[in-house]
Amino acid sequence: RAEADTAAAGTxxxxxxxxxxxxxxxxVLAGELSKPLTPYCRCWRSGTFPLCDGSHVKHNKATGDNVGPLLVKK
Ligand code: FES
Structure with missing residues (x-):
């Protein structure tokens, strides 16, 4: 319900x-990860989406939010 309200409000x-x-x-195929630890974006602000590029830091400072990446281990 809250999700539908958010979509309807365009936010x-x-x-x-x-x-x-x-x-x-x-x-993502886990076996094809190139690094031992790969960060995936959950804030939807990354310029390298779906990978995290650190943009969540600016977003959190601007909004008071607390989002961060999903870290996937190989
Ligand atoms: Fe989105 Fe890091 S840039 S979680």
Whole structure:
């Protein structure tokens, strides 16, 4: 219900990433991760989405939010 209210108000969580898609979905094969620890964006502000580029720091400072990446271990 709250999700529907947010969508109706036009205040969705994603401000700009791949808005032409009906639903943004990414698949990662764990065996193909190149680094031992890979950060994935959960704030929807990364310039390298779906990977985290640290943009959550600026977002958190500007809004008082506390979001951070999902860390996937190889
Ligand atoms: Fe989005 Fe880091 S840039 S979680």
């Amino acid at each position: 969705g969580i994603n401000p700009a990433i791949r808005k032409e898609e009906a639903k943004v979905v990414d698949t």
